[in-house]
Amino acid sequence: MEAWSSxxxxxxxxxxxxxxxxxxxxSIAGTLVGVLPGLGPTAxxxxxxxxxxxxxxxxxxIMMAAIYYxxxxxxxxxxxxxxxxxEASSVPTAMEGYQLNLQGRGGPALGISALASFAAGTMxxxxxxxxxxxxxxxxxxxxxxxxxxxxxLGLSLVVSLSGRDLGKGLLSALLGLLxxxxxxxxxxxxxxxxxxxxxxxxxxxxxxxxMGLFAISEILTNAEKETKCILEAKRIEWLPTWxxxxxxxxxxxxxGVIGFLAGLIPGCSPAVTSFMVYDLEKRFSxxxxxxxxxxxxxxxxxxxxxxxxxxxxxxxxxxxxxxxxPALAVLLGGFLMYGxxxxxxxxxxxxxxxxxxxxxxxxxxVMLLVLNLPLVGLWARMALIPFPILGPMIAVFTxxxxxxxxxxxFDLWISLIFGVVGYLMRKFDFPVAPMxxxxxxxxxxxxxxxxxxxxxxxxxxxFFTRPISIAFIVLTAVSxxxxxxxxxxxxxxQVELEESDS
Amino acid sequence: xxxxxxxxxxxxxxxxxxxxxxxxxxxxxxxxGAGGHLHPRTFPMLIGLLLVxxxxxxxxxxxxxxxxxxxxxxxxxxxxxxxxxxxxxxxLFVGLSLPLGFLVCSFLFIAAFxxxxxxxxxxxxxxxxxxxxxxxxIVFIRLLDLTLPMGPLGFLA
Numbered sequence: 001m002e003a004w005s006s007x008x009x010x011x012x013x014x015x016x017x018x019x020x021x022x023x024x025x026x027s028i029a030g031t032l033v034g035v036l037p038g039l040g041p042t043a044x045x046x047x048x049x050x051x052x053x054x055x056x057x058x059x060x061x062i063m064m065a066a067i068y069y070x071x072x073x074x075x076x077x078x079x080x081x082x083x084x085x086x087e088a089s090s091v092p093t094a095m096e097g098y099q100l101n102l103q104g105r106g107g108p109a110l111g112i113s114a115l116a117s118f119a120a121g122t123m124x125x126x127x128x129x130x131x132x133x134x135x136x137x138x139x140x141x142x143x144x145x146x147x148x149x150x151x152x153l154g155l156s157l158v159v160s161l162s163g164r165d166l167g168k169g170l171l172s173a174l175l176g177l178l179x180x181x182x183x184x185x186x187x188x189x190x191x192x193x194x195x196x197x198x199x200x201x202x203x204x205x206x207x208x209x210x211m212g213l214f215a216i217s218e219i220l221t222n223a224e225k226e227t228k229c230i231l232e233a234k235r236i237e238w239l240p241t242w243x244x245x246x247x248x249x250x251x252x253x254x255x256g257v258i259g260f261l262a263g264l265i266p267g268c269s270p271a272v273t274s275f276m277v278y279d280l281e282k283r284f285s286x287x288x289x290x291x292x293x294x295x296x297x298x299x300x301x302x303x304x305x306x307x308x309x310x311x312x313x314x315x316x317x318x319x320x321x322x323x324x325x326p327a328l329a330v331l332l333g334g335f336l337m338y339g340x341x342x343x344x345x346x347x348x349x350x351x352x353x354x355x356x357x358x359x360x361x362x363x364x365x366v367m368l369l370v371l372n373l374p375l376v377g378l379w380a381r382m383a384l385i386p387f388p389i390l391g392p393m394i395a396v397f398t399x400x401x402x403x404x405x406x407x408x409x410f411d412l413w414i415s416l417i418f419g420v421v422g423y424l425m426r427k428f429d430f431p432v433a434p435m436x437x438x439x440x441x442x443x444x445x446x447x448x449x450x451x452x453x454x455x456x457x458x459x460x461x462x463f464f465t466r467p468i469s470i471a472f473i474v475l476t477a478v479s480x481x482x483x484x485x486x487x488x489x490x491x492x493x494q495v496e497l498e499e500s501d502s
Numbered sequence: 503x504x505x506x507x508x509x510x511x512x513x514x515x516x517x518x519x520x521x522x523x524x525x526x527x528x529x530x531x532x533x534x535g536a537g538g539h540l541h542p543r544t545f546p547m548l549i550g551l552l553l554v555x556x557x558x559x560x561x562x563x564x565x566x567x568x569x570x571x572x573x574x575x576x577x578x579x580x581x582x583x584x585x586x587x588x589x590x591x592x593x594l595f596v597g598l599s600l601p602l603g604f605l606v607c608s609f610l611f612i613a614a615f616x617x618x619x620x621x622x623x624x625x626x627x628x629x630x631x632x633x634x635x636x637x638x639x640i641v642f643i644r645l646l647d648l649t650l651p652m653g654p655l656g657f658l659a
Contacts, residue, residue, distance in 0.1 A: 036641070044646075047646065167556070167560060168560070174552055177545075181546040181549060185535055185542035190534070193525060193528050193532075220588055223584050223585055225581065226581075387619075388619035388621075391588075391615060392612040393612065395592060396611065400650065427510070427575065428510045428514045458539040
């Protein structure tokens with residue numbers, strides 16, 4: 001009951017025109033940075049910090065929070081329309097959404113993505129409202145062994161992401177791990193595989209890799225084929241149908257719950273959650289054969305989980321002042337700018353401020369849906385632009401995105417190199433997703449493994465003596481075994497189908 | 503050469519095995535750091551060796567396969583030419599982005615791509631290139647305050 005009355009007071013404060021205006025500014029800015037590849041919410045919040053310093057704490061933090069969860073709405077747009085996932089968590093959206101776009105269903109995919117983002121994002125805020133005090137302890141239960149076990153579980157998804165050939169999927173994952181191993185050793189700081197190059201000392205960031213593997217290789221493939229228009233379908237749909245919504249609501253709900261829970265874990269890459277819900281939906285789906293060829297439920301699940309994760313991340317931030325990712329770390333900076341230290345004391349001393357921010361998230365999610373749905377038809381029309389005009393635009397925006405991350409020309413070359421690698425992987429039938437997953441997970445996996453060994457004085461038993469860690473290891477085994485069985489079943493069905501055809 | 507999936511598997515397997523071998527060899531010269539229970543070379547070495555084994559297995563499986571498999575969807579001669587021109591354009595974009603700046607490079611790349619690949623008239627290509635370049639300037643540089651190399655247009659930053 002206390003939560004209800006506090007929330008109502010929060011709504012009263014958040015609904016003042018002044019606070020509404022800054023929630024709207026944050027939502028628009030968030031959508032914009034989400035749409036533009038490479039520009040994440042972290043950079044956008046950091047850029048707006050000086051502006052925010054002129055405001056009162058409530059509107060400033062409302063605006064910065066709206067940028068953060070607003071960016072999750074915009075993130076799917078370029079993934080679906082032009083195959084540019086701006087971040088690793090959007091990769092599964094690009095894998096399915098872009099295929100839907102080629103089939104003339106880009107509009108419905110964008111619409112479902114906005115609806116799923118709204119529904120799961122709101123579920124996340126409900127979780128934040130009512131379960132934050134209970135669940136906040138989860139954030140503290142995660143030490144290095146738990147992180148290692150979690151990344152291990154994440155890596156096991158390679159089995160189901162490998163497509164037709166598991167061997168090639170594993171090789172693709174190894175290639176990703178090798179790429180991530182370049183640079184400084186995470187624990188000792190010793191240079192590895194850098195061949196004396198200063199640029200390689202900083203490591204290879206996964207964003208230029210993703211940009212290359214997806215966007216640049218797409219441009220090269222279309223250039224060689226003299227593609228006139230990326231749209232293959234004659235019939236184009238602009239908006240989702242009721243059937244689409246009916247088909248995807250269960251996936252959205254599941255992803256909302258999983259995404260929120262994953263958001264509670266500080267430092268857990270949202271990409272892990274994205275790939276996990278993608279894998280889960282493949283198992284739950286009535287049409288798993290559509291995965292890889294354009295599955296609407298996958299788009300809903302991945303985009304829903306991204307938004308729920310964003311909401312879940314506020315739990316450890318508000319409860320303990322622990323930011324679960326770089327964007328929330330900058331937001332924490334916003335709090336500190338006003339002399340506010342998020343944590344148990346802030347919850348007692350400034351409850352009105354926190355509840356105003358939480359209430360503004362409900363409003364912000366509605367604003368984002370209202371902002372994004374009418375834009376769906378407009379964005380989807382981008383697919384009608386002839387490729388010779390769209391292609392160079394994709395290239396230029398991709399390269400600006402790759403550069404803007406670290407202001408590094410080296411990253412531009414990395415994008416081009418991985419563009420060619422991605423092109424060859426397509427030709428030689430190597431799945432790209434395992435490589436992306438491995439690249440994203442590698443650093444956290446290795447660091448948490450090394451730290452665990454330091455904690456246990458070198459004994460690997462530490463992974464089997466902590467309940468959460470054991471649970472993840474068991475889940476990994478289940479995931480690998482069931483994934484292998486599913487692959488066998490799918491292959492047997494295919495053979496049966498081929499025999500009946502002949 | 504490399505016309506079928508089978509020959510593709512042999513070639514890609516060999517390439518990956520060589521890459522793994524290079525990584526494993528390079529790992530041997532990694533210094534020992536302080537504070538860790540595992541030598542910093544452990545992971546790169548392990549990954550390198552696994553790539554050698556995996557790559558070799560793929561190459562061998564390709565070599566012993568009876569069926570040649572489906573043909574690889576390589577482009578024809580004209581397709582290769584277009585592929586190379588697109589790649590050369592991208593390489594020039596990246597190579598010239600420091601001296602000329604992103605705005606000039608974007609303008610030139612977009613105009614040239616539209617003109618060559620789309621066979622549009624020069625005014626159409628220039629109009630699109632101008633529109634996109636102005637959009638980049640307004641959104642990325644003015645609105646989002648992004649620091650991009652500007653080359654001779656530095657006064658616009």
